[in-house]
Amino acid sequence: MRILVLGAGGVGGYFGGRLVEKGEDVNFLVRSRRKQQLEKNGIVIRSFNGDFYFKPKLITKVDKIEAFDVVLFSTKAYHLEEAINDLKPFIGEKTVIIPLLNGIAHLPLLKQTFGDNKVIGGLCFIETTLNEEGNVVQTSVANRLVFGEIGHPDTARIQRIADTFSGAKADFVLSNNIEQDMWHKYLFITVLSGVTTLMHAPTGPILKSDGGQAFVRQLFEEVAQIMRAFGAPIQDNIVEEHMKMINNLSYNTKSSMQRDMEKGSSIEGEYLQGYLLKLAKEFDVDTPLLKVVFQNLKVYEEMI
Numbered sequence: 001m002r003i004l005v006l007g008a009g010g011v012g013g014y015f016g017g018r019l020v021e022k023g024e025d026v027n028f029l030v031r032s033r034r035k036q037q038l039e040k041n042g043i044v045i046r047s048f049n050g051d052f053y054f055k056p057k058l059i060t061k062v063d064k065i066e067a068f069d070v071v072l073f074s075t076k077a078y079h080l081e082e083a084i085n086d087l088k089p090f091i092g093e094k095t096v097i098i099p100l101l102n103g104i105a106h107l108p109l110l111k112q113t114f115g116d117n118k119v120i121g122g123l124c125f126i127e128t129t130l131n132e133e134g135n136v137v138q139t140s141v142a143n144r145l146v147f148g149e150i151g152h153p154d155t156a157r158i159q160r161i162a163d164t165f166s167g168a169k170a171d172f173v174l175s176n177n178i179e180q181d182m183w184h185k186y187l188f189i190t191v192l193s194g195v196t197t198l199m200h201a202p203t204g205p206i207l208k209s210d211g212g213q214a215f216v217r218q219l220f221e222e223v224a225q226i227m228r229a230f231g232a233p234i235q236d237n238i239v240e241e242h243m244k245m246i247n248n249l250s251y252n253t254k255s256s257m258q259r260d261m262e263k264g265s266s267i268e269g270e271y272l273q274g275y276l277l278k279l280a281k282e283f284d285v286d287t288p289l290l291k292v293v294f295q296n297l298k299v300y301e302e303m304i
Contacts, residue, residue, distance in 0.1 A: 001164045004029055004068040004090055006083055008043060008056065010128030010256070011100055013136040017045050017146050018170040020054050027057045027068070029086060032053045033066035035060055037134050046126040046201045049169055061085075067092025070161055073110070073122075077271035080106055084113050091118065096157060098122040098147050102183060102189050102268060105275045120158070121178030123185045128257050132304075140250055146185075148178030170297040188242050190272050191219050192258035194293035197267075197300075204251030215245055215289070219256050222287045229283035255278040264304050269297035 001024070005016035008028045019028045030038065037112035040125050045052040058096045059065055069091055075083040080101070080276055091097070092148070110119045127140040145165075149158050153176040192203070195216055199206050206212045207285050220239045227234050260267050273294040280287045 001025070001069040001073065002066075003027070004059075005072045005074060006087060007074050008038060009056075009074070010035060010130055010136055011124060011126060012072060013043050013130075014045060014047070014126060014138060014143065015072060015074070015100075015124065015170055015172075016056075016126050017043055017052055017054065017136065018143075018168040020056065021052050021103040023169040024164060024168075025086070027059050027065075029059055029061070029090065032060055034134075039222065042133060044133070044135040044213045045138070046100070046135055048111060048141045049138070049143055052169075059090075061089070065090065067095055069095065070164070071095060071097045073097055073101065074124075075101065076266070077101050077103060077106060077268045079265050080109065084109070088113075092156075096120060096160075100124050100145065101271075102223070103186050103272050103275060105271055107199065119150075120147060121150045121175070121182055123178075123182050125185070125207070126282075127253065127256070129256075140253060144173060145162040146173045146175050146178065146181055148180055148181070150278070152282065177233075180233045180235070180244035183227060183234050184238060184242075186272075187223050187227060188245065189235065190223050190276060190290075191216060191242070192246065193268075194273060194290070196255045197261055198293050198296045202251065202258075202301070203246060203249050203253045207247060215244065219289045219293070222285075222290050223276060225282045226283070226285050226287065226290075229285050230279050243258065244247075263298055267297060267300065269294060273297065 003024055003026045005012040005028045008030050016026050016028060025127055038056055038058055042053055042055045091114055097114060099110055100122050124145040125142045128136055128138045131137050140197060147204055149155050162174040220242055224239050257267050273290060277294055
């Protein structure tokens with residue numbers, strides 16, 4: 001299968017690189033400046049799961065090339081509309097788009113633009129960043145990408161994609177319940193990014209502090225309540241499961257949003273916490289902690 005990775009940052013560079021390492025046909029759609037950097041230096045992955053260096057196959061939005069079979073849509077939410085426009089020339093009748101963005105709000109726009117049949121579900125769990133040299137640096141062992149059909153879990157095309165992804169040095173997981181998986185990830189990342197950015201600390205000190213466990217649990221409960229009011233397909237015991245998960249993270253785990261703030265970069269608060277607060281208002285759900293988290297993010301945005 002011909003695979004296109006949108007971007008070559010921490011997520012796209014890592015998972016696309018692992019597929020290149022396996023021997024798959026992978027192109028990276030990047031901006032001109034990033035293309036020049038990568039043509040000179042290649043993509044370097046520094047990882048708990050093994051380092052890898054390669055010279056990537058690169059294209060920009062102006063290149064003329066035939067449509068791809070699979071697209072890993074790995075941009076930040078605030079670049080969504082621009083990324084969609086860049087991607088349009090490379091989408092064919094049978095192209096399958098796997099979005100790896102945080103949250104849920106991107107799905108309607110992707111489906112409206114490309115068609116319901118071209119967009120499946122996707123998410124990833126990975127802690128990566130680009131260093132000053134543009135290298136992909138993985139800062140914890142997790143490297144899981146989950147994908148699956150929405151509403152029709154077992155199809156010939158999804159099995160073909162699963163076969164293509166299998167054997168790479170990353171966990172590419174085919175899900176039979178991807179919609180629930182995406183909402184569960186949304187719940188987790190909202191709280192993880194919320195508490196780490198609010199308290200300017202990794203998870204370890206937050207959870208070990210006096211009152212830290214109760215604070216994190218209450219924020220999980222608030223977000224889960226919004227999702228249930230909306231009708232999202234989350235499990236009854238998901239808060240307890242996510243409390244176990246967050247307590248099992250390494251002491252120094254940071255969220256990607258926290259790392260973006262430390263760099264003075266743009267953040268996805270409007271698309272994660274902000275979107276949930278709109279739902280909370282619509283369904284009259286009280287969310288005092290989430291409002292504090294979001295206000296902190298808005299203050300940050302005023303300062304950059």
